[in-house]
Amino acid sequence: MDLGVEGRRAILLASSRGLGRACAESIAREGAHVVVNGRTEADVHAAVAAIESAHGVVATAVVGDSTTTAIHDALLDACPEPDIVLLNGEGPPPTPFGQIDEDQWQAAVTQQLLGPLTFLQRVLPGMRERRWGRIVAVSSAMVKSPNPLMSLSHGTRLGLAGVLKGLSKQAVADNVTINQLLPERFDTDRQRQMAELVMTLRDISYEEARAEQEASIKAGRLGRADEFGDTFAFLCSDQAGYLSGQSIQLDGGSYEGLF
Amino acid sequence: MDLGVEGRRAILLASSRGLGRACAESIAREGAHVVVNGRTEADVHAAVAAIESAHGVVATAVVGDSTTTAIHDALLDACPEPDIVLLNGEGPPPTPFGQIDEDQWQAAVTQQLLGPLTFLQRVLPGMRERRWGRIVAVSSAMVKSPNPLMSLSHGTRLGLAGVLKGLSKQAVADNVTINQLLPERFDTDRQRQMAELVMTLRDISYEEARAEQEASIKAGRLGRADEFGDTFAFLCSDQAGYLSGQSIQLDGGSYEGLF
Amino acid sequence: MDLGVEGRRAILLASSRGLGRACAESIAREGAHVVVNGRTEADVHAAVAAIESAHGVVATAVVGDSTTTAIHDALLDACPEPDIVLLNGEGPPPTPFGQIDEDQWQAAVTQQLLGPLTFLQRVLPGMRERRWGRIVAVSSAMVKSPNPLMSLSHGTRLGLAGVLKGLSKQAVADNVTINQLLPERFDTDRQRQMAELVMTLRDISYEEARAEQEASIKAGRLGRADEFGDTFAFLCSDQAGYLSGQSIQLDGGSYEGLF
């Protein structure tokens, strides 16, 4: 299927590894030029090299924390007129509600809410003027099923969800779509680290910890990062211009609710 | 993007025209063989001929009402082991609640609820045994925003939504996904007929009636059937196996709600 | 709290036992006259006697299946101008999807969808004319979390939910509210029968079966019928006239979803 994005320009926040990297791969495979971002220089450069070599597009590295104005500047220097933006970033750690302190709240607010929104303030007007844009935010399946250990996550990600939904109602008139992907348990470093943590804490084997992760998903397996990347690519396609304001769960069918 | 469905077999209910036809075109373009169904012989045969000629797949015609056991038999004779099923059918007319009689309720129940479900009873076990299946139902954006004039529609479509969601929780373990697409105002015969109706009733021009339809959508335009078809094709892709139990609105960003 | 319903007239479908009976008790305690309905003559008459004696209101018995036109006639003979209507009825049994036959579907459609709706067609216009009405339907918590064994239940109850929501948008202009209560595991005969069933099937004690029921609810206990009845009474109060179109879960906080 031709997604109609050849030659489009994409900025992908936090895309050197994991789900963000998979999004960069998928959209580059479809012919879009990409700006890859991450905090670890080696990872970013490795991603850029791999993407350029595999897909023959221009890939640009921007190393640094994507919630800061300095990195927003650098990203827009590298790509002043993005057609596609991926809002992504590392999630906060599980923390019991009673133990969350002011600094942790503020860090989560910056990371998951204000960082993405201040970047959006800079790119959305141009997309609307140029009358083509695709914005996709990586949220979490938990925003629709809040977990008491993850207050830092849904306490900020839901705010982002609300702002994006509100903005989507206006932006779609200019062929700028805004959607969210809500992942649950993909086979990335994060789940591997969590399995190692569980292995240590509960004195079980790595294989047992992984088996528990798989059993927690109705599909009986973890998601593959390329499945995530290709869904992102589809949402960025030219033919997805009528699909906006949606929050799509990629969770192996695990969500219990009707809608 | 390679959707990985070459050689797959698809049965598409009510697919000779409109959105169903667009789904048949998109999935055939990706290499799937299709069974095309509709109640008007000429339309079905025209669709079959066009699809075979354009996409080089096998297209088979089954003419008749897809809510009947006889047509379920014929569809499964034509394709005993479908990988992909589109549940689609004509919607009921707007009717004030107080005027709906028993016969209209029963017709809507058969058309939107029992017809699709009895067909599903016949195809779901085989898909699960073969461990690959993609089921997509065409519902309506209105199921999430019920309109008092459309009781016949959401009074039955919501039941279907609930049953499909329940079944999706089990089927995904066998790599069978079940999703819904919720369209609003696509540029098909149905919207053209509705514009003509409005034109007559209110003594305005066809162009004015169309302009009102477009203005009712936040995107400022109607959807194109091929946009619908390509979304269907993506949901049927091999890489969409982790995406199940979702109801995705294709409505030009018009839905007001957060989720 | 004065609910402002003294002297109001209420028709309560399926109210001789369980949750329906509790609704009748609560609203009668607040001074409303009630029509009690059920299929077992002795139960209905016992309820009527108890309510009249405890609350000093007029209670009228209508014995028979509340989904039939004959009983609709009898209910409206007993109370031609109801201010309050409870839509309630027995739910269908759990049944695996593949085993549901046409007769079971039709019975569920009649019981949960068409029965209540045809009664509503007869009472709603008068309520709107008289500019005061409170309609409450007893649904199930499962409509928001569909369970594959309960297709007969949410396959019909969700249709009812949709029609009621649509109608609520118009009726509220005439001070007629329409809401739903979504119970999960109340301490009524139904849960006791289910515990006995589980006791037999799995060879555990009744106390163990009950303990499992309680553990399945986040509150760690079953609901009390009077808690349900008082919530119904509040929704029927004069001061609840601005609260309409809502589906309120009474489930001991068990629903996982955000909204």
Place this chain on the structure above:
Amino acid sequence: MDLGVEGRRAILLASSRGLGRACAESIAREGAHVVVNGRTEADVHAAVAAIESAHGVVATAVVGDSTTTAIHDALLDACPEPDIVLLNGEGPPPTPFGQIDEDQWQAAVTQQLLGPLTFLQRVLPGMRERRWGRIVAVSSAMVKSPNPLMSLSHGTRLGLAGVLKGLSKQAVADNVTINQLLPERFDTDRQRQMAELVMTLRDISYEEARAEQEASIKAGRLGRADEFGDTFAFLCSDQAGYLSGQSIQLDGGSYEGLF
């Protein structure tokens, strides 16, 4: 209806005027002692005097900004073991997304998210230990229908909604319920000020501005503060202990969505 809260102790944030005041009145009428809070000394003292005189309960004044640690201290000095807590506060002004600056975001985060949550960290453990608690937050109907002009509101209130939902799943085991009320257009000072603003901006009469407000609500009128207060009181009742984790719209039936 006896709500079973006589002698209970309630802390109500931002309760000297408007909806918060109505909540204080309703719960005091049912016999609960109240701590009234607000930023304007005269308003708080007037409320305290009126409540004590009308309802014969103890009402205590705490003047100051309820998002600060100092006022949290003062509230808990006045009532160290609250049974009932109302989380309420003034909402942010409408602001176009592109014009929101860092300071406005931070103010909204403090006001709607961190203020209430840090207070909750202090009261929730005690309620759970004492095994009786009722927490109600005043949110906004807009959190379920995000409006692009209100990013500051739902960008923070939705985070609160998520955290409260997560916490509710644990707290209900100790008979502590957590619910939200989502008001839309009540006849308080806020709506009167908005009518005056519209009157000036658009050069229409006050009556016309009010008529537009009323027409925007499906009930055809604004809500009355006492309707809000009584719903709050019901959620705080002893018999509402099985009702938790819900977000109930008080919007004159205006919300379009099914759930």
